[in-house]
Amino acid sequence: MNYSTRSEVYRQIISLREQIEYHSHRYYILDNPEIPDGDFDLLLNELESLELAHPEYAAPDSPTNRVGAPPSRGFSTVTHTTPMKSLGNAFNEQEIQDFDRRVRQLVANDNPVDYIAEPKFDGLAVSLCYERGWLVQAATRGDGTQGENITRNMRAVLKDMTLIQGSAVPAKLEVRGEVIMLRKDFDDLNEAQIRSGQKRFANPRNAAAGSLRQLDPAITASRPLRIFCYALGEVSGNLQFKTHADSLEWIRSLGLPVSEQIESVQDAEGCLEYYNKMLINRDNYPFEMDGVVYKVANLQWQEQLGFTAKAPRWAVAYKFPAQEAITQVEAIDIQVGRTGAITPVARLTPVFVGGVTVSNATLHNRKEIQRLDVRVGDSVIVRRAGDVIPEIVSVIQSKRPDNTVEYAFPEQCPVCDSVIVYPGEEIIARCSGGLYCRAQKVRSIIHFVSRKAMDIDGMGEKMVAQLVSEGLVNTVADLYRLDFETLTKLEGKAEKSASNLLKAIDSSRSTTLARFIYALGIPQVGETTAEILAERFTDLDCLMGAGEAQLVGVPDIGPIVSKDIIAFFDQQHNQEVIQDLLEMGISWFSEEIISEAPSELPMSIEFSPFRDKTVVLTGTLSMTRDQAKSMLKRAGAKVTGSVSKRTDYVIAGEQAGTKAEKARSLEVPLLDEAQFLEMLGEHKLMLQ
Numbered sequence: 001m002n003y004s005t006r007s008e009v010y011r012q013i014i015s016l017r018e019q020i021e022y023h024s025h026r027y028y029i030l031d032n033p034e035i036p037d038g039d040f041d042l043l044l045n046e047l048e049s050l051e052l053a054h055p056e057y058a059a060p061d062s063p064t065n066r067v068g069a070p071p072s073r074g075f076s077t078v079t080h081t082t083p084m085k086s087l088g089n090a091f092n093e094q095e096i097q098d099f100d101r102r103v104r105q106l107v108a109n110d111n112p113v114d115y116i117a118e119p120k121f122d123g124l125a126v127s128l129c130y131e132r133g134w135l136v137q138a139a140t141r142g143d144g145t146q147g148e149n150i151t152r153n154m155r156a157v158l159k160d161m162t163l164i165q166g167s168a169v170p171a172k173l174e175v176r177g178e179v180i181m182l183r184k185d186f187d188d189l190n191e192a193q194i195r196s197g198q199k200r201f202a203n204p205r206n207a208a209a210g211s212l213r214q215l216d217p218a219i220t221a222s223r224p225l226r227i228f229c230y231a232l233g234e235v236s237g238n239l240q241f242k243t244h245a246d247s248l249e250w251i252r253s254l255g256l257p258v259s260e261q262i263e264s265v266q267d268a269e270g271c272l273e274y275y276n277k278m279l280i281n282r283d284n285y286p287f288e289m290d291g292v293v294y295k296v297a298n299l300q301w302q303e304q305l306g307f308t309a310k311a312p313r314w315a316v317a318y319k320f321p322a323q324e325a326i327t328q329v330e331a332i333d334i335q336v337g338r339t340g341a342i343t344p345v346a347r348l349t350p351v352f353v354g355g356v357t358v359s360n361a362t363l364h365n366r367k368e369i370q371r372l373d374v375r376v377g378d379s380v381i382v383r384r385a386g387d388v389i390p391e392i393v394s395v396i397q398s399k400r401p402d403n404t405v406e407y408a409f410p411e412q413c414p415v416c417d418s419v420i421v422y423p424g425e426e427i428i429a430r431c432s433g434g435l436y437c438r439a440q441k442v443r444s445i446i447h448f449v450s451r452k453a454m455d456i457d458g459m460g461e462k463m464v465a466q467l468v469s470e471g472l473v474n475t476v477a478d479l480y481r482l483d484f485e486t487l488t489k490l491e492g493k494a495e496k497s498a499s500n501l502l503k504a505i506d507s508s509r510s511t512t513l514a515r516f517i518y519a520l521g522i523p524q525v526g527e528t529t530a531e532i533l534a535e536r537f538t539d540l541d542c543l544m545g546a547g548e549a550q551l552v553g554v555p556d557i558g559p560i561v562s563k564d565i566i567a568f569f570d571q572q573h574n575q576e577v578i579q580d581l582l583e584m585g586i587s588w589f590s591e592e593i594i595s596e597a598p599s600e601l602p603m604s605i606e607f608s609p610f611r612d613k614t615v616v617l618t619g620t621l622s623m624t625r626d627q628a629k630s631m632l633k634r635a636g637a638k639v640t641g642s643v644s645k646r647t648d649y650v651i652a653g654e655q656a657g658t659k660a661e662k663a664r665s666l667e668v669p670l671l672d673e674a675q676f677l678e679m680l681g682e683h684k685l686m687l688q
Helices: 007-030 037-053 091-108 151-162 183-195 204-212 216-220 242-254 267-279 299-305 366-371 438-449 459-468 476-480 482-491 493-508 512-521 528-536 540-544 546-551 557-571 572-583 591-596 625-632 658-665 673-680 684-685
Strands: 077-078 116-123 124-131 134-140 144-147 173-180 226-235 263-266 289-296 315-320 324-336 339-353 356-362 379-383 392-395 429-431 615-619 638-641 648-654
Touching: 007 037, 037 324, 091 267, 091 289, 091 299, 091 315, 091 459, 116 242, 116 267, 124 151, 124 204, 124 226, 134 144, 151 263, 173 204, 183 482, 204 289, 216 540, 226 242, 226 392, 242 299, 242 658, 263 267, 263 356, 267 673, 289 299, 299 684, 324 438, 339 379, 356 392, 366 392, 392 438, 438 476, 459 482, 476 572, 482 493, 512 625, 540 557, 540 572, 546 557, 546 625, 557 572, 557 658, 615 625, 625 638, 648 658
Parallel strands: 615 638, 615 648
Antiparallel strands: 077 144, 116 263, 116 289, 124 134, 124 173, 173 226, 289 315, 324 339, 324 379, 339 356, 339 429, 379 392
């Protein structure tokens, strides 16, 4: 930024310091940040740049010279024997290359430098002090010099790790680590918080920090907290290590957790390769991390490099792109799903977050809007992680305009004006318009043609909406009445694409019972439930006539789902549509056909070569993957998606890839399609 006068520079420095102090207090003391970490880093970086350019305005009490924040008054304070420093941050590849160059210059080394690379956990840094193996003191980092005494709380977290036994344990030992909460544990905790009417945590870091700072240790003990140790502090005796990796292995040998993702890398290139690998897999790990950390491996070099006032010169944190950002709510719209579910959606001022530009965020339901108290005009923190739908984490109350009004959830469907209802005790609102609601009709058809349902390639959302709006399709059965002339008259539909679409529609007539059940769009019947129903009932008429007692007896089908299934098939309109579909030629493999086939074709499960065998399918077969799965399951096999030593057979079609290669390396028998059908005894049936 440019500032025209020295007075403007000074005013900006003072303003930045005040903002950073405010946000530090909310982050470190209240565990309730108001801005994303990335925005806080930007404030701190701007202040550092101004102070470097204008050293006359530097001050010893500036946030740029301090680690964290002072301990809160709820705990007694602990003075760290060795200060717990923060880490310098890097935000691009050039800064990592500069870090590596500075390290080599300071240690007078022209050869590649070895580093230890590890995840930068998004949690709370702590110090654990043991005497003769017993945990006698635990403290937060605090301001780096003094932290909060959380000994009783950490004993609840560490459980059996409060005592370290063994002849190698020194009389005094300090271990440093990060207390975190895994993603799944965080989700479960938030669900429990909501059920009990308590505060919902914004993210795992806040949940971990808030849980660890409870004045009642019993509350901390009830929270799913974990720790990963990453360094030694003060250690008595003559214990010496050559590398940082050696010290980590020793910590692990004591029974204390150390991250499994720690690796040794070399020079800047190795650091960047590790960063890219961790970034790509960021959402696959069970924990949250906001970057990676590099530490010079050689401990003698670490000592030689030393520290700045705030951070070690031998380590740096390379931050990941932000998954949270600040934006503004421009409107709140209502979407109507295929089952009538009413979902509020926030329309946002576009903001780049999580690698993409986000302009919409789900608000889930009426209760979520009430909990957040989100209003049109609010500044909000929006979060996007991986493929997760963007959502609003919190509202920045201090930025709320004076003229905002509380959002009023609609009582009527915005599409068909039908009354919005709340079935049973559900928090999900639903339009009562059923198939009279155009939104539900369009969504139902889109679901019907989707890849995991009837798989009609080329039938997109835009075309479905056009067909419905022009009255050409009123039910899913009408899709099979479409002809070439009708399709070519539609706007933007060329003859070739119309021909391809008709072929896709015709091809979809041959399917599986599980796909057909799923395609019907029965509330709460997803892909897996549809497969279970198809396996249990094998016949559509049997399923349609099943009562609650029969359905509840099926694995994973409870009273609520069974009622939805019965209600769906009880509706006369649904019965008529299903009959219409069958008359349009929809069909699937029937168990009756197989049972009536010549005795030499389908062997009984008792004598099946696939009975109790684990089978993997790979490559392209002449039949569909679902047909092959169905045949194997009827023969008593278990079909899985990955190859292991426990796999009995891999059936490989054309263009079989890595699964076939892995089967060869593990010496798992490979079958081609002809061998598979010959063993199954159904190859003649397939040719009829």
